[in-house]
Amino acid sequence: MILVLGGAGYIGSHVAKLLRKRNIPHVIADNLEKGHRSACGESAFVQVDIRDANDIHDCVSSLKPEGVMHFASYISVGESMKQPDNYIANNFGGSKNLLNAMAETGVKKIIFSSSAAVYGEPDEIPISEDHTMNPTNTYGQTKKDVEELLQDFGSRNLVRSVSLRYFNAAGADPEGELGEDHRPEEHLIPIAIDAAVGRRSELTVFGNDYETKDGSCIRDYVHVMDLAEAHLLAWESLEDETRLPVRTYNLGSENGFSVFEVIEVVEQVTGLKVPYKIGERREGDPATFVASC
Numbered sequence: 001m002i003l004v005l006g007g008a009g010y011i012g013s014h015v016a017k018l019l020r021k022r023n024i025p026h027v028i029a030d031n032l033e034k035g036h037r038s039a040c041g042e043s044a045f046v047q048v049d050i051r052d053a054n055d056i057h058d059c060v061s062s063l064k065p066e067g068v069m070h071f072a073s074y075i076s077v078g079e080s081m082k083q084p085d086n087y088i089a090n091n092f093g094g095s096k097n098l099l100n101a102m103a104e105t106g107v108k109k110i111i112f113s114s115s116a117a118v119y120g121e122p123d124e125i126p127i128s129e130d131h132t133m134n135p136t137n138t139y140g141q142t143k144k145d146v147e148e149l150l151q152d153f154g155s156r157n158l159v160r161s162v163s164l165r166y167f168n169a170a171g172a173d174p175e176g177e178l179g180e181d182h183r184p185e186e187h188l189i190p191i192a193i194d195a196a197v198g199r200r201s202e203l204t205v206f207g208n209d210y211e212t213k214d215g216s217c218i219r220d221y222v223h224v225m226d227l228a229e230a231h232l233l234a235w236e237s238l239e240d241e242t243r244l245p246v247r248t249y250n251l252g253s254e255n256g257f258s259v260f261e262v263i264e265v266v267e268q269v270t271g272l273k274v275p276y277k278i279g280e281r282r283e284g285d286p287a288t289f290v291a292s293c
């Protein structure tokens with residue numbers, strides 16, 4: 001059985017749906033601060049907060065999972081700069097509690113939701129896994145710190161891990177049962193769709209004077225169902241004890257699209273105009289961010 005921590009959130013809920021479809025036994029655990037109980041479908045569910053060391057220890061020791069998929073994390077870059085302590089306590093402190101609980105109860109496998117934010121300003125595009133890690137915000141720093149913790153637990157033969165560095169997760173369950181539901185929403189695609197259908201008055205394009213083909217930022221958008229498939233492959237690879245005990249992979253598409261291209265596609269798909277204005281650059285946004293997978 002796999003413990004899916006943070007399985008009520010955007011990416012975790014899509015992975016859990018794939019686990020249901022493939023009949024892979026699992027239990028979702030989530031504190032429901034950001035996640036949605038309604039996104040858990042028929043999966044077994046327990047409410048747990050990883051910031052509480054006893055809570056997570058009790059959860060792991062009573063369920064005795066074969067391993068953990070760990071999605072539980074705060075995800076806003078901007079908020080991480082305003083409330084660094086919250087991000088460190090939840091993303092890093094919570095992961096440390098989880099790893100201690102796993103080591104104490106002999107649970108040896110984990111897939112960790114890392115992020116392309118570990119890299120910071122890229123020296124070269126596409127970005128490969130051995131690019132230096134120089135995060136420019138607290139969110140990215142917490143992901144880097146957890147990866148280092150996993151290295152430490154791996155070198156002590158306590159936990160085998162795969163860290164998956166997501167680029168820009170996008171899209172939704174093609175059956176329409178799940179989707180992206182962040183409050184407040186900060187991501188480009190849902191905001192562009194909201195602007196198109198009139199749920200918000202307009203989209204602000206954060207800068208049109210970057211050194212890119214049309215002046216707007218270029219990102220690597222990867223479909224959430226592709227991310228879900230990647231988790232299942234990573235899980236299978238963890239079963240193979242001949243593989244390295246600590247591994248890291250980029251999850252992107254190796255294709256970059258600009259903000260204006262995204263707007264154009266939203267207009268094509270919805271048949272509606274996306275009202276937008278040009279705003280200031282967003283602090284910490286690199287011009288181009290594309291994965292080498």
Ligand code: UDP
Nearest residue numbers: 186187188191204205206217219259282285
């Ligand atoms: N972006 C934008 N307006 C918005 C939100 C995002 O122009 O309201 C841009 C942002 O500058 C970036 C791209 O869209 O270049 C994707 O941003 P998002 O926040 O979705 O993901 P991130 O790249 O920060 O992980």
